[in-house]
Amino acid sequence: MSAIIHGAGAATALSTFNFKTLVAPCRTNIPGRSKRCIVAAGSDDDASKSFGSSILTVRHSQKLIANAVATKADMSATTGTGHELLLFEALQEGLEEEMDRDPHVCVMGEDVGHYGGSYKVTKGLADKFGDLRVLDTPICENAFTGMGIGAAMTGLRPVIEGMNMGFLLLAFNQISNNCGMLHYTSGGQFTIPVVIRGPGGVGRQLGAEHSQRLESYFQSIPGIQMVACSTPYNAKGLMKAAIRSENPVILFEHVLLYNLKEKIPDEEYICNLEEAEMVRPGEHITILTYSRMRYHVMQAAKTLVNKGYDPEVIDIRSLKPFDLYTIGNSVKKTHRVLIVEECMRTGGIGASLTAAINENFHDYLDAPVMCLSSQDVPTPYAGTLEEWTVVQPAQIVTAVEQLCQ
Amino acid sequence: MAIWFARSRNIVSSLRHNLNLSGILVQRDHSPRHAFTNSQLSSRSVFLDSFTSLRHESTAVEKQLDLVQQSDEEDPQELNFPGGKVGYTSELKFIPESSSRRVPCYRVLDENGRIIPDSDFIPVSEKLAVRMYEHMATLQVMDHIFYEAQRQGRISFYITTVGEEAVNIASAAALAPDDVVLPQYREPGVLLWRGFTLQEFANQCFGNKADHGKGRQMPVHYGSNRHSYFTVSSPIATQLPQAAGVGYSLKMEKKNACAVTFIGDGGTSEGDFHAGLNFAAVMEAPVVFICRNNGWAISTHISEQFRSDGIVVKGQAYGIRSIRVDGNDALAIYSAVRSAREMAVKEQRPVLIEAMTYRVGHHSTSDDSTKYRAADEIQYWKMSRNPVNRFRKWVEDNGWWSEEDESKLRSDARKQLLQAIQAAEKSEKPPLTELFSDVYDVKTKNLEEQELGLKELVEKQPQDYPPGFHI
Numbered sequence: 090m091s092a093i094i095h096g097a098g099a100a101t102a103l104s105t106f107n108f109k110t111l112v113a114p115c116r117t118n119i120p121g122r123s124k125r126c127i128v129a130a131g132s133d134d135d136a137s138k139s140f141g142s143s144i145l146t147v148r149h150s151q152k153l154i155a156n157a158v159a160t161k162a163d164m165s166a167t168t169g170t171g172h173e174l175l176l177f178e179a180l181q182e183g184l185e186e187e188m189d190r191d192p193h194v195c196v197m198g199e200d201v202g203h204y205g206g207s208y209k210v211t212k213g214l215a216d217k218f219g220d221l222r223v224l225d226t227p228i229c230e231n232a233f234t235g236m237g238i239g240a241a242m243t244g245l246r247p248v249i250e251g252m253n254m255g256f257l258l259l260a261f262n263q264i265s266n267n268c269g270m271l272h273y274t275s276g277g278q279f280t281i282p283v284v285i286r287g288p289g290g291v292g293r294q295l296g297a298e299h300s301q302r303l304e305s306y307f308q309s310i311p312g313i314q315m316v317a318c319s320t321p322y323n324a325k326g327l328m329k330a331a332i333r334s335e336n337p338v339i340l341f342e343h344v345l346l347y348n349l350k351e352k353i354p355d356e357e358y359i360c361n362l363e364e365a366e367m368v369r370p371g372e373h374i375t376i377l378t379y380s381r382m383r384y385h386v387m388q389a390a391k392t393l394v395n396k397g398y399d400p401e402v403i404d405i406r407s408l409k410p411f412d413l414y415t416i417g418n419s420v421k422k423t424h425r426v427l428i429v430e431e432c433m434r435t436g437g438i439g440a441s442l443t444a445a446i447n448e449n450f451h452d453y454l455d456a457p458v459m460c461l462s463s464q465d466v467p468t469p470y471a472g473t474l475e476e477w478t479v480v481q482p483a484q485i486v487t488a489v490e491q492l493c494q
Numbered sequence: 495m496a497i498w499f500a501r502s503r504n505i506v507s508s509l510r511h512n513l514n515l516s517g518i519l520v521q522r523d524h525s526p527r528h529a530f531t532n533s534q535l536s537s538r539s540v541f542l543d544s545f546t547s548l549r550h551e552s553t554a555v556e557k558q559l560d561l562v563q564q565s566d567e568e569d570p571q572e573l574n575f576p577g578g579k580v581g582y583t584s585e586l587k588f589i590p591e592s593s594s595r596r597v598p599c600y601r602v603l604d605e606n607g608r609i610i611p612d613s614d615f616i617p618v619s620e621k622l623a624v625r626m627y628e629h630m631a632t633l634q635v636m637d638h639i640f641y642e643a644q645r646q647g648r649i650s651f652y653i654t655t656v657g658e659e660a661v662n663i664a665s666a667a668a669l670a671p672d673d674v675v676l677p678q679y680r681e682p683g684v685l686l687w688r689g690f691t692l693q694e695f696a697n698q699c700f701g702n703k704a705d706h707g708k709g710r711q712m713p714v715h716y717g718s719n720r721h722s723y724f725t726v727s728s729p730i731a732t733q734l735p736q737a738a739g740v741g742y743s744l745k746m747e748k749k750n751a752c753a754v755t756f757i758g759d760g761g762t763s764e765g766d767f768h769a770g771l772n773f774a775a776v777m778e779a780p781v782v783f784i785c786r787n788n789g790w791a792i793s794t795h796i797s798e799q800f801r802s803d804g805i806v807v808k809g810q811a812y813g814i815r816s817i818r819v820d821g822n823d824a825l826a827i828y829s830a831v832r833s834a835r836e837m838a839v840k841e842q843r844p845v846l847i848e849a850m851t852y853r854v855g856h857h858s859t860s861d862d863s864t865k866y867r868a869a870d871e872i873q874y875w876k877m878s879r880n881p882v883n884r885f886r887k888w889v890e891d892n893g894w895w896s897e898e899d900e901s902k903l904r905s906d907a908r909k910q911l912l913q914a915i916q917a918a919e920k921s922e923k924p925p926l927t928e929l930f931s932d933v934y935d936v937k938t939k940n941l942e943e944q945e946l947g948l949k950e951l952v953e954k955q956p957q958d959y960p961p962g963f964h965i
Contacts, residue, residue, distance in 0.1 A: 195746065221746055227776055232735035232769030239736025239753070242724060243674060243743040266729055267736070275717045275725035276708035277932040312933050335935040363938070410938040 171354050177347040179321035180210045183328035184248060186357065188218055191246065194332055197224040197233050198250030198287075207252050208288055208347050234260035234285065238267050242279045246332060254289030254341065255301035268337045269312030284331040285339045290381055290431055291468050291479050292344035300468035300475075302432045304341055304408050308441060315408040316362055317341040317380045321351040323406060326360025334362060341408070343381045365412035371401035373493055374425040377416060377442060379405045382429045382480060389485035398489060408438055416442075417450055424455040425492050429480055434462040456492050461485065597806050599850055600830060601820035605879070607887025615829040620894045626667050626824060627889045628903055630659040630882045633683045635907040636692065637855070640699060643915055644713075644859045649699045653714045655680050657822075657854030660881035661786050663687055664827035665849075669754055669835060674740045676724045676733040676755040679714055680786065684756075688721040692910050696918035708932070709924040731761040734770025734783070738844075741779025745842060752780035752838040754831075760791025762805050771812040774844035781844040782834045783814075786821060788853035793866040809846035821849030822881035825888070852879065926952065 174182065188194045196211055202225035205212035215223040226233040230251060237247035251257040257264070264285065271279055291300045304315055314336050318324035324342070331338035368383065369390060378386045383404045390400050401419055405412060420426055426446055430439040439460040446458050461480045469475055572579045602615040609615075618626070637654040644652040655662055662683025669675070675684050682695065694706070698716050701709035706718055707725065717725025727733065737755035744751050761767060762785060774781045785805045789796055802808060809816030815837065819830045827849060834845040852875040856863045863872065889895040930937055930945045937945070952959055 221742075224742070224777070227769070227772050229735075229765070229769035229773070231766060232738070232773050235732060235735030235766065235770070236739030236742060236773055239676070239724075239733075239739030240743040241739075242736070243740045245743045245746065247739075262729060263732060263735070267727055267732055271725060271727065272934075273932045274707060274711045274715070274727070275719070276706050276710060278706060278717060278719040279725060280935070314934070410940050413939065 171352040173350060173352045174321055175347065176318075176321045176324050176342075176349045176351075177208055177210050179325040179351075179353060180318075180328050180342070181212060181214070183325035184211065184332070185214060185217070187329055187332040188214065188222070191332075193244060194246045194248065195222045195224065195240070196248045196250065197226055197237055199226060199228055199233075199252050201225060201250050206250065208342075208344075210342075211250070230256050230259040231263050234263040235267065237283050237285075238263060238271070238281055241281045241283045241337075242271065246282050246284075248284045248286065248332060251285065251287030253299050253301075253344075254287045254303040255298050257285065257287060257303060258301070258306070260285075261306070264307065264313070264337075264339075265310045269310040272336075273312055280335050281337045282332075282335050283337045284328075284334075285337065286328075286331075286342060288342045288344040288347070290341075290343040290345070291463070291475065294470055294472055294475060295344070295468075296470050297467035299344075302437065302463075303339075305432045305437045307339060308409050308438060312337065313409065314338045314362055315341065316406055317343075317408055319343070319346060319380050319383045319404055319406070321349060322353050323360050323366060323404075325353060326358055327362065327406070330359040330362045333359065338362065341380060345381055360406075363407045363410060363412055365415040366404040366406050367401075367415070368404050369400065369402040371399040371423070373399045373423060374401065374427060374489055375416070375419040375423045376400050376402045376427045376429060376485070376489070377405050378402065378429040379408065379438070380431065382431050385480060385482050386429050386485055389482035389489070392482065392486050393489055396486075396490075398493060400489060405442070411442060411445055413445060413449060416446065420446060420450045421453045424453055426454065426458045427485070427488055427492055428458065428460040428462075429485055430460070430462050431479060432462055433465045434460075435465050437462055459488055459492055461488055591801070592803055593807075596803050597818045599818045599820050600826050601823045602825040602829065603823045603884060603888055605884060607884050607889075607891060609825070609888070615825055616832050618825060618828060620892070622667065623889050623892070624894050626663050626828075627882075627885055627895060629663045629666075629683065629687050630824070630885060631900070631903055632692075632907045633659050633662060633686055634882055635904055636682075636686070636695065636911060639908065639911045639915070640695075640713075641855075641859065643699075648915065648919060649713050651713045651859055652699065653679055653858045654855035655683060657852050657875060657881070658786055658788060659683060660824040660827055660885065661784070661821045661849045661851055664824040665754070665784060665831045668828045668831035670751060672722060672749070672751040673835065674722045674724065674744070674751065674753045676737045676740065676753060677716075677726055678730070678733065678756045678758060678761060678786075679726050679728070680758065681756045682714065682716060685716055685718065685721060685723050688718075688723065690716065690718060690721055690723075691914075692907075693914040693917065694718075696911070696914040697921065700915075700918040700921065701923065702918055702921040703924050704918075704921055705924070708928045710928075710932075731757055731764035731766040731770070733757075734761075734764075734766045735773060736770075737781050737783070738770050738773040738777060738779055741774055741781035741838075741844070742777050745777070745779055750839060752782055752835055754782045754784065754835070756784050756786060758791060759785065759787040759789065759796050759805065760794060760799055761785075762808065763799055768812075771809070771814055771844065771846065775813045778842050779844060780838040780842055782831065782838050783844060783846045784831070785846070785848045786851055787848055788821075788851045790853050790857070790863070790867070792857040792861060793863075795867075804848055804850075806846065806848040814844050814846045816846035816848065818848045818850065821851030822879060822884060824881060824885040851881070 184196070196214060198206070200207055201211040202215040202220055202223050205215075211223060226236070234249055234257070237249040240247050251260070268281055268283060272281055289301055289303055304317065307313065307315060314334065316327050316331065316338060318327045318340065327340060331340050368387065376386050383402070386402055390402055393400050401423055403415060403419055405416070428439045428442055430437055432438050434440070439462050443458045443460050461484055463478045463480065466478060468478055572581050602609060602613045604610055633655060637656055640649065640652045641654055643649050658680060662681055666684040666687035671688065675681070677684065695716070697704040698707055698711070699713040701713070703709070707715070711725065712728070715726040715728070717723060724733065724736070733755050734757060737753045740753035744753065757767060771783060773779075774783070787796065787804055791799055804818065806816045806818040817830055817834070819826050821827060830847055834847055837843060838845050854872060854876045886895065926949065927945070929948070930941045933941060
């Protein structure tokens, strides 16, 4: 089975297109940590076809998602065969393929077995792989995370599911002190190739404890990688890449994005864990976002285009480490940055990203970096209040107008 | 612990659901809902057959109703609840908080090193016994010299194992080399037994270039994948759920090995202790949990740590077979751990061992235990209840050890250790590149930048950095 590695399209939008088809994760083939090794080749999306043309459109710009919980997305004009599925099915497909490929991959978490997982990401897996490989654990996040770490140190590749990201706060000690650290403190003797995943973010009136943005809390932990998926395509690709990675990876899913529908390739592919995704190339301003906010940004982009602006939208995808190469190239082109995130203002991903951009690309900025985040409040239950804590498209439009004056 | 038996007309059915509680849990009935199959990896394992059923199948509602209807005992004094049948009583009676009699302690050697008549134990050959004694004595010498080295300021920190040599060495001797050990921090004897050299111990304590941990951890935080000994992590009890994970991994791969993990009496208060035991029991994972009940958690005496009869009674709360052993009796520890290991591997179940012992030394070099306990209590345990002396008497009585052997061993060990310390001290510290490696498998961009930045800084101002500090 030939594996086609699909690039995020990030570099390709800005530089000469380089057709290098690589098999399997590139990091083992390329010395050092080159991010440019993964490139789209023969893909079925618009990106590869329209490079170099003046109207550079990547598929998503043609289907601005009207609301974040789109259940029927309009199909992009893909020519190849592919199959349509929902985001949670894409995650499941990625997981199943990896479990078929490597008998060391196993899943553990609450209700992941015969129940199929609270969000059905592990549906059917217990029937196929058995009760032991898709393990229902008692309720103790710290314990099953610790268990995953112990199993990983002994050679397995566990995928640990937190029923909700917020519950993983109970596993913070195992994640920080052991998961992130043991490879280092053991002098490289033990590796911890775990994937910790689960739904997070603000949902629909789930209350404060079920609306946590854990990426803020975890971003400082050395030794872990963090990625956030936002489409069925990158969900499957990131899941597979995370499982294959030798480092512990935290994969952030979003409660409201599980039912997004998209057509994804039939062929095997993985996404680069450290790469950002170019959603919509543009000239006037760089909008950096991830996860659910991507859809709010794209909705705002629709309005902005009508008003005559040309925003460049990048889904940063890799929350730790940031893909400063892609981001930097974009900043050098547009000279204006708007960050749209769901984290709280204080100490969120946006705060770190703002600092990184200011430090690295200060000379290229024509305006201060602006960051739209949620307020520093626990997420309230009441629907109207909850809506106001999440950045809305109208705010994004206003912010762009302000920055582009 | 007194438990009342259900008054049932059908004694058999009531006995099936009640437990024999005279200290050791012997047999437990399994309803069809338990256990796992491991269909994917390889052929069905023989020892899983008696417990095998696809759990998710048995939770189908129709099956449950069938189970109920199949029950032939139309017993009006039994109630059906999730989890099985339970007898009932109309007597309002609480289970007492503790048993009138404490769980007895298994021992083989008396204080004078003589085997107690009619003891159950696994015989130990001369070769093994001598090897065990040599290691116990070497451990003593090692502890003494490293402790002194810390006091002299040559290493920054050390934790001794004084008083717990028997737990360390005898348990290690009872395990197979492939058994994965997850230590707390007071078990260097296990590593010593497995072949970690005195030089390697010294290298870790000095954090030099030759340290397998590359100078990243505090002294006594040893780790060696070659010896199946997981790197010590300071927070207490975090290794217990990890041990359940190791057991799970071994079970999945059908290896003839178990996970063995150590914890102190204080560590059993941590949440991870309860979760780790519970998980291991539910997973039916081959894990041996060894609790060194040495009476003290820094300055907290066990009377302030828990109110149960020690740790052994907690095993039953999780459905785990447990035993209380005299931790200062090397032969008893050897037999208990050996049996536990066999049970864990053959029956795929966790086992809990509570080793009663005493922490003769201070908690660590940062502690002065005379501040919170009587000096004569320490003396008593050091002199009269010393596990090394006790085992020595037995070995000598058998004619396997002599005074000359003793002095030779101790002086050799001492000499080797002093040499090891000198060599470790002189050895270079890890270079700057080791600050940034192993955070990930391959350095990320930001780490590369940070490394470059630091390199430039050091090159520009070498006088600000310690001599011999090199890139």
